[in-house]
Amino acid sequence: MAISLSSAVRNSVATLQSTAAAAQATQFKLATGKKVNTAVDSPVNYFTAASLNDRSSQLKGLLDGISNGIQTVQAASKGIDGVTKLVTSLQSTVKQAQADAAQNRPTKAGTALATATEAAVTSKSLKDIALDKKLASADAVATAATASSPGDIGIDTSASPQAAISITVGSTTYEADFAVANATVRDLVNEINKSGLATAFVDEKGQLNVKGTGSEAVDFGFGVGADAAAARTAAGTGGGNTAIGFSALDAAVGTSTITSSGITSAVRSNLIQQFNDLRTQIDELAKDSGYNGVNLLAGDKVSIQFNEKTGKNQSKLEIQGTTLSATNLGINQAGNTQLAGSVNFQNDSDLESATKALTGALTSLKSLASTFGANLSVAQTRQDFTKDLAGVLSAGADNLVNADSNEEAANLLALQTRQQLSQTALSMASQGDQAILRLF
Structure with missing residues (x-):
């Protein structure tokens, strides 16, 4: 049997049902944190957010x-x-x-340019005697040093007024010439030291020593000539090496080849x-x-x-x-x-x-x-x-589907208040029907 409700009661019930549904939906949004949970809620937002989340x-x-x-x-x-x-x-x-x-440098010492006899006569060391000796000689015969004369090594100055040196290391060659007149062994040492390829010194035995500045072999030559060009040519073949005590010549290059002789x-x-x-x-x-x-x-x-x-x-x-x-x-x-x-x-x-x-x-x-x-x-x-x-x-993606918790909480509170008001309205609407009970 169908029960008839008055219009006021029916409207109140409908309002209560609508309010309850809205409250339930709001509670679901608060629980999930999303305002769009399915494609039904908002197809565009739902699928756009899904695409953004997928790419992320x-x-x-x-x-x-x-x-x-x-x-x-x-x-x-x-x-x-x-x-x-x-x-x-x-x-x-x-x-x-x-x-x-130092010990790896190629070094060669010539024969002594001074003797003990000269040392006794001059009261000088063999080194100083050798350094002070002149290169030139008027008669091409070496002269011994005396108390009044430094002596010479016997180079004929009349035919060869120019002297020269030639030093070759690898592909680098140094040549220099100088006048023989008044030049001494000391001057020769100084010329060699200018080369940068070798150094020279006279040791305590009175021997002229030539030492390479590097470890590579040094080809050293000394020569004299009528002019600078001739002197350099002679130096290139070591033509005057014997005069300064360097008698050993390299057949290939003519000059004295100075090596480290296997010293390591x-x-x-x-x-x-x-x-x-x-x-x-x-x-x-x-x-x-x-x-x-x-x-x-x-x-x-x-x-x-x-x-x-x-x-x-x-x-x-x-x-x-x-x-x-x-x-x-x-x-x-x-x-x-x-x-x-x-x-x-x-x-x-x-x-x-x-x-x-x-x-x-x-x-x-x-x-x-x-x-x-x-x-x-x-x-x-x-x-x-x-x-x-x-x-x-x-x-x-979150901006498209996430719910605003503050907004949804306020909505829920408002719906709960309206639900209470709707219940009060329903109670008031039902009082009209209850009035008839007073007739009995």
Whole structure:
């Protein structure tokens, strides 16, 4: 049986039901924190937010790959720093070898230019007698020193008024000429010392010594002639070497060839192993500079993806590594002898070449470090950008579907108040029907 309600009661009930439904919906929004929970609530906002959240998730998924790429580059950069320190240590080793050079210089001593008899007569040392002797002689016969005369070494000044020296080291030749008249052995020593290729001195035995400034062989020649050109020609063949005590001539070049005669520096020899050990560590350190199986110093390549797209729309950074080794840096092994592709630690020229090679290696390392540093900067910038962009996308999605807790709480309070008012209205509406009960 259907129950008939008065119009006032029916309206009050309807209002209560509507208020209860609205309150329930508001409570659901507060519980979920979202104003759009299904596509029914707002299709546009729901699907737009889903798309934004999906892209944000994809970008966040790329962050792990970007992080791995950054760590790979950083591992390679640390490797370069380590190799740079090793190369610097190699430079120090070479400098130590270059500092110990005195005993490794080619030196030759001629026959004595002074005698004990002269020393007794002049009361001078053999060294001073030899230095004071004149080069020129009026009769081409050597004259002994006396108490009143310095003596001479017997060069005929009438036919050969000019003297010259010729010094050759490697591909470098030094020539100089000077007048013989009044010139002494001391003057000859001074001329030799001007060359920069060799030095000269007279020892306590009265012997003229010529010593190379480097470790390479020195071809030394002395000669005299009618003019400067003739004197230089004679010096080039060592024509006057016997006059100053240098009797040994090299058949190939004519001049006296002065070598180190196999003398090796013990200090330099001991530094060879140190140099080679450091060189080996360059290769070992480079091999250990990988991350997660990828080593940019072993020629590997790393690819860092920056966006979620594929094909030509994909944004990525590809970093090609290089094989870093002592050989590729131009650093050769060290040894005690002259061999192809090695550094002879007993040879000054080789040590100088090694110094240049190490300087070049440092330049290459700086260039490589700069390249990796630029790539690292790009990767880190994109990492920060990706994090920020993912945050922006998530925030945009939240703005579309998230509920305003303050607003919804106020709505719920208002609905609860209206619900109470509606209940009061229903009670008042039902009082009209209850009045009839008083008739009974």
